[in-house]
Amino acid sequence: MSYPTQRLSVACPNCQQPVTINVQQVIDVGEDPTLRDRLLRGRLNVLDCPHCGVKGPMAVPLVYHDPEKPLFLAYLPNEMQMTMAQEEREIGRLANLVLNHTAPEQRKAYLITPTRVMSFNALIEKILEAEGVDIEEVRAQQASLNLIIQLAGLVDSPDKLSASLKEHGATIDSDFAMLVSALAAQSEAEGDEESAKRFAVIRDAIRDTLHIEAATPPQRSAEEQYDELIDLLLEADDEQFEAWVAANRPYLDYQFFVHLTARADKGGPDEKEELLALRKRMVSLIDAMDEEAKRSMQAASRLFQALLESDDPAALIEERAEEIDPAFFYVLSANIERAEQEKREDVVTVLNQLYQLAMGALESRMEPELRLVNQLLRTPSGPERDVLLESAVGAHGAPSIIRTIESLALQLEDQQQSDPRLIDMLYGLADKVRATPSSDTPAASTRDDVEPQKSAASSGVLIPGQTPQRGKDEPPPTIVLPK
Numbered sequence: 001m002s003y004p005t006q007r008l009s010v011a012c013p014n015c016q017q018p019v020t021i022n023v024q025q026v027i028d029v030g031e032d033p034t035l036r037d038r039l040l041r042g043r044l045n046v047l048d049c050p051h052c053g054v055k056g057p058m059a060v061p062l063v064y065h066d067p068e069k070p071l072f073l074a075y076l077p078n079e080m081q082m083t084m085a086q087e088e089r090e091i092g093r094l095a096n097l098v099l100n101h102t103a104p105e106q107r108k109a110y111l112i113t114p115t116r117v118m119s120f121n122a123l124i125e126k127i128l129e130a131e132g133v134d135i136e137e138v139r140a141q142q143a144s145l146n147l148i149i150q151l152a153g154l155v156d157s158p159d160k161l162s163a164s165l166k167e168h169g170a171t172i173d174s175d176f177a178m179l180v181s182a183l184a185a186q187s188e189a190e191g192d193e194e195s196a197k198r199f200a201v202i203r204d205a206i207r208d209t210l211h212i213e214a215a216t217p218p219q220r221s222a223e224e225q226y227d228e229l230i231d232l233l234l235e236a237d238d239e240q241f242e243a244w245v246a247a248n249r250p251y252l253d254y255q256f257f258v259h260l261t262a263r264a265d266k267g268g269p270d271e272k273e274e275l276l277a278l279r280k281r282m283v284s285l286i287d288a289m290d291e292e293a294k295r296s297m298q299a300a301s302r303l304f305q306a307l308l309e310s311d312d313p314a315a316l317i318e319e320r321a322e323e324i325d326p327a328f329f330y331v332l333s334a335n336i337e338r339a340e341q342e343k344r345e346d347v348v349t350v351l352n353q354l355y356q357l358a359m360g361a362l363e364s365r366m367e368p369e370l371r372l373v374n375q376l377l378r379t380p381s382g383p384e385r386d387v388l389l390e391s392a393v394g395a396h397g398a399p400s401i402i403r404t405i406e407s408l409a410l411q412l413e414d415q416q417q418s419d420p421r422l423i424d425m426l427y428g429l430a431d432k433v434r435a436t437p438s439s440d441t442p443a444a445s446t447r448d449d450v451e452p453q454k455s456a457a458s459s460g461v462l463i464p465g466q467t468p469q470r471g472k473d474e475p476p477p478t479i480v481l482p483k
């Protein structure tokens, strides 16, 4: 069973308007492993002000428990200006929640007194250290980031910027310049042109003032990359061989095989034989893969055709649900796109209905939790979604749903081109599940958890060092497309 969240009413640190947020004050990674990543990524206890758009993690008292390490830490934000007695009471209350949550035979002595950390940064460092991360390296990187944020505030006054660069000249090197370039590129990729421009100004100023160019990541030639893949494939077992050939299929072109043959010709007799055998094996696997891809595209087109001609497409999709695969969605999406280009609204409507039916069929084959997440994302927030959420928590239990949602969010966050709105929405959903009272929470601890928190309620404090970001006025995503 997971720890319920607490609803707090705080004043937005930017516009002072009241905002209600759900906060998680017990981070017990034994119960809830995804919470560690959320905390480390600044994704936990996030205030998202509906009035002014400021967004960032809030500083709230919390305890962190990792029973495996074991690690039991308590953090109280200095900004809250609690008296010593209040601090002790708050730590005691949170520590008690963990103690009461732990089965009697697993209660260890360290659970009585958590180790107090003096700042949010110290909390993060302690956690990372326990995970085996090199703290000195993290500190150096954080110092660089802080300096860049400071410099970003000076880009409108070139004199101040260059003075500040000279002042920090000792810590600025080509790696630092590379970090600035990387941030510029990242902001541009995220469509944040304002920030991209600022980082570019800093990069240019470093070049002009300090005569330091950004270190460029070593560029490898196509030949070097070919050789690297060839060496990997020579060592691969059957399963790896198939996976790597499939993953690199777009690069395995005529040029690649010219290079492979040339390398074989240059090698000694043994190497030549080995490389020619590799070529043969690759060619036959690629032929089989291409043939398979062609077959599934043809099958998808036939199914698509059959659906268009059918009087009852819903029944047909149900009957042939096993055949709904990525190739089918590819064919369907391509046709929707074409109908849209040709402004055939009638066709678009019919095809979109097919799309919904096919998604339903696909969902019916998903794991129940994943299916639910998909449904939740397609349902606009409101009473209908709340009902769906509640019944899901009843059916699967909150922890399993939270884990599914947060694993998906973390996974998407790690992928480069994920939609940030989708990620926000997933974390928001997980928070919502945490805030939904679940039947497995004993009455006593529920009462403890909903007790209003006056001390934190007066004024919101964003965690220092985390720059608040303005939200964008974009509509939320409504659907997860199958990959």
Ligand SMILES: [Zn+2]
Binding pocket: 012, 013, 014, 015, 016, 017, 049, 050, 051, 052, 053, 054
């Ligand atoms: Zn605000």
